[in-house]
Amino acid sequence: DTGVSQNPRHKITKRGQNVTFRCDPISEHNRLYWYRQTLGQGPEFLTYFQNEAQLEKSRLLSDRFSAERPKGSFSTLEIQRTEQGDSAMYLCASSSTGNQPQHFGDGTRLSIL
Amino acid sequence: SQQGEEDPQALSIQEGENATMNCSYKTSINNLQWYRQNSGRGLVHLILIRSNEREKHSGRLRVTLDTSKKSSSLLITASRAADTASYFCATDDSSASKIIFGSGTRLSIRP
Numbered sequence: 001d002t003g004v005s006q007n008p009r010h011k012i013t014k015r016g017q018n019v020t021f022r023c024d025p026i027s028e029h030n031r032l033y034w035y036r037q038t039l040g041q042g043p044e045f046l047t048y049f050q051n052e053a054q055l056e057k058s059r060l061l062s063d064r065f066s067a068e069r070p071k072g073s074f075s076t077l078e079i080q081r082t083e084q085g086d087s088a089m090y091l092c093a094s095s096s097t098g099n100q101p102q103h104f105g106d107g108t109r110l111s112i113l
Numbered sequence: 114s115q116q117g118e119e120d121p122q123a124l125s126i127q128e129g130e131n132a133t134m135n136c137s138y139k140t141s142i143n144n145l146q147w148y149r150q151n152s153g154r155g156l157v158h159l160i161l162i163r164s165n166e167r168e169k170h171s172g173r174l175r176v177t178l179d180t181s182k183k184s185s186s187l188l189i190t191a192s193r194a195a196d197t198a199s200y201f202c203a204t205d206d207s208s209a210s211k212i213i214f215g216s217g218t219r220l221s222i223r224p
Contacts, residue, residue, distance in 0.1 A: 035214075098210055104157070106153075
């Protein structure tokens with residue numbers, strides 16, 4: 001049973017660099033979500049896709065952030081010109097519909113030097 | 114912004130005791146979910162309770178929902194060391210397009 005897969009698990013980069021994360025959802029799931037989580041807090045919603053369509057973006061998602069799901073399967077989250085404040089765990093989740101439980105990957109931990 | 118807020122923020126109990134965590138939310142909901150997160154891992158869905166349900170059970174878990182008070186509780190009975198984790202409640206937003214998580218309760222089970 002393949003769950004949600006995220007790569008890489010850890011990313012260390014210098015401030016100002018661009019980073020890209022990948023999420024492979026459960027294959028039959030139409031919905032794909034991205035969250036950001038900082039230490040001691042719950043996940044904060046960033047954006048979600050219904051198949052290949054990006055339907056909603058949080059105000060947290062500045063112009064430096066972009067997400068894609070080109071064929072309605074895997075998704076990428078890119079952060080350009082990284083800043084110290086971008087250091088966090090980035091979580092991906094998928095579900096079959098909006099009212100169903102979400103299945104989470106183990107996240108990508110981003111550290112900005 | 115966070116819809117749900119868990120209480121307490123941290124809880125430490127002896128193995129075998131019961132653990133109760135509470136969640137309060139602000140606006141009307143369609144359903145409320147509880148998730149568990151082990152350190153450094155993703156979240157795992159535990160249970161979903163719909164707004165027209167008052168109580169739901171799953172193994173050692175019991176969830177209640179009081180929509181008049183806009184609150185929910187998660188009871189874990191006969192706690193085990195493996196229950197040590199953070200527990201989050203999540204409610205759907207007004208458009209029911211996504212869920213919003215609280216800040217969580219960090220549960221520690223002492224052997």
